[in-house]
Amino acid sequence: MTVQGIGAPVRRKEDRRYLTGRGTYTEDINRPGQLHAVILRSPHAHARILGIDTSAAARMPGVAAIFTGADMAKDNVGSIPCGWLIKNKDDTPMAEPPHPPLVPDRVRHVGDQVAVVIAETRNQARDAAEAIQVDYEVLPAAVDTAAAAKPGAPQVWEQAKNNVCFDWHLGDKAAVEAAFATAHHVTKIDLVNNRLIPNAMEPRAALGEYDRATGDYTLYTTSQNPHLIRLLMGAFVLHLPEHKLRVVAPDVGGGFGSKIYHYAEEAIVTWAAGKLGRPVKWVADRSESFISDAHGRDHVSHAELAMDQNGKFLALRVATIANVGAYLSTFSTCVPTYLYATLLAGVYATPAIYAEVKTVFTNTVPVDAYRGAGRPEATYLLERLVDKAAREMKIDRVELRRRNLIPRDAFPYQTPVALQYDSGDYQSTLEIALKNSDWAGFESRRAEAKKRGKLRGIGISTYIEACGIAPSAVVGSLGARAGLYESAAIRVHPTGSVSVMTGTHSHGQGHETTFAQIVADTLGMPIENVDIVHGDSSKIPFGMGTYGSRSLAVGGSAIVKALDKIVKKSKRIAAHLLEASEADIEFKDGTFSVAGTDRSVPFGQIALTAYVPHNYPITELEPGLEESAFYDPLNFTYPGGCHICEVEVDPETGVTEVVKFTAVDDVGRVINPMIVEGQVHGGLAQGIGQALYEICVYDKESGQILSGSYNDYTMPRAEHLPSFTVETHNTMCTHNPLGSKGVGEVGAIGSPPAVINAVIDALSPLGIEDIEMPATPQRAWRLIQTAGMARAAE
């Protein structure tokens, strides 16, 4: 490890601009002649549009244009596509209704896009939007996830009977039934995985521009993957070829999944910029974000675990209803299927698993991937179930887990739900977490808390995740409509500095530093000489973007491949300069030397020689030093670990305080431990947020969002959270060149069940065995009161 190389906690290169207010987010960009767009959104969850009268609004000051769905349809604007086709149990395709950027005839959720007003100023556009008259015929709405799947529920789409998008399954049903038939004990559980709103701090924004001279379009947007937006919007919605469409995602203020997808507003401003010949900018109000950003989670599940008399897991069966909202967002269909059911083995050697997932349309905002995406839902289900099984079997919950962990020598381990884990050491992450959390000393802390009138509890969760998405052929066979490789291009400049063009996108993850460390480590140069370029389709050859903890495992691997090519070519140049055989050239610490001699040439001189090829093997080798690579992963990567949470519940108020949180994660090779810890911290905060604070609430009749602002949706704040104890215990990924697995999501995956298991442990002296997420003070207080009344009655 060098001071700045792989493994060093290098301070981030990107921080200076953020700390001095010089970051450039989409809203900060203004183009000459720019107009401002305001979207008129549906106030109803479900309604027929009988008429739209824009005449008064069009006469308002500053208004340049008002467009509706009919205007876009006239221009043959297409439907926003879904990126993943899922098939039903009978192999028929899922219901895939259209998703026009502006809806022409029927609104299907509060916030649906009805019209766009474009004016000289944002205030003028806002004023005019209020003057548009829309005649709605309000229809009954399907809102609740479980209720939407029942016969007689209001229908969101004619083509999706009983609101079912697809009814899918995975695993060996017969083997599972056979195992259940012989089981000593079966533990059953019903769970709701609460609907969440991602809430990246930067609201979404989009700025479209059209160049009349060249016919080129540019879209600046708050995206995690600008190339994907170019592909989806260009090929499917606006029918613009790639070479005439540039998509730029500049500094982006957090994403957590919600900025992966192609959103209507991106197409609207780009299309409108072409119509009007002037740049058009849209920026979401936070209130708009709540009703237009894709939401996350929202599962209703029933699960059963079959065990033998020793608590050995024999089989697991799961039935889940997942809400996809009113339209299919880009990755919405793969989240409750291939990112969920495939993870139900967890870190356990359960021999047989069968999962059924029914997804339903509802009159709510589309639901898609949010930090963890499917894997938190699988982990929550499994770890709640295991705790309940331990109580029922009267086996210590840690011991029950130990008995069922996949053994260290079982890798590669084939699960019964399609995945093959390449590496892991679940025994060690568990034992280290127990030690770091002083699990053994807990009962004395519980007793001490009791003296203070507090109910103290401790909870544990293990987890597995599959990330580094993904081998293209595998996901293609499962319905993905894109390849999921990553690209990198490395340009060594004549004086030896380096630009790296990566197809991943950094919106907080620190790629500008981490990726520079990989280059610095390989080429033996300071990170200051390396620039990581991302987020602009005109600068970067291609890319699939950042989500699913893939940037380092997939994007970093592409960089390594391109670096290998740079080193290889450099060796040939060095061999020529040193008049030696290429096979005798060694490269270390930025210097090429002839093995066993003192003859050497530094990397900088190689770079200069490549561009000033006066003394150069010109007949055998092209001048210049620039290489690119695409990396398609061989497998998913499998981070895993163990999280332990300790809480105190105040029985008088029901308030739960997280007093201690210990995480031990296996993330593979760590490039920058400071950044890795920061990623875990952030994930934990979102996981604890899901467990204790956050929930998106819709009125079940009207479909109005009741948690539509920061006054109503509880974002975790500093006072809600403790400082965390985090550590990594890493086994290397065996199939990518870095050995890295990914870290972006682990915190959000492992933590929710650890928190809830701790709350239940705290309340268990009162006979309470279940509490829903989020375990709000009101929910806990009600349970405590009910338990108290029940005891008084005894």
Added chain:
Amino acid sequence: MPTVTMTVNGRAVSGEAEPRTLLVQFLRDTLGLTGTHIGCDTSQCGACVVHLDGLSVKSCSMLAVQAEGAAVTTIEGLSNGELQPMQAAFREHHGLQCGFCTPGMVMSAIDLVNQNPTPSEHDIREWLDGNICRCTGYHNIVKAIKAGAEAMAAGGKR
């Protein structure tokens, strides 16, 4: 349209502002100081915190005309080349990820330390009630503010 005059980052400025223009809009749109961010519309998130006559305020929660004659400091006005100690502490302790809440966090933290030069972890967490971060889980922000407070005390300078 009324004209508003104030001192921003030590410089006298004036510009036209509709009566409904918020201070944050005036800073961003009229003066081009885009370091102050807008993260919500209910005065909850704190991305827009600036100093007004030395005290932290949410610049989304007042009108530009209310700042007539005031001295405003934004994130752009904190340092001249070298990072101010609180900014440096955020970098040293990885107290930022996406950077969007960061200007408000830093401005808020400096006001805390001006009022309470030796804040405890509890003090810091309570003070940050009005600043939301979605990336860091606050762990490193708390560490950074503690270290920043010590550095400010050592340097004796806001």
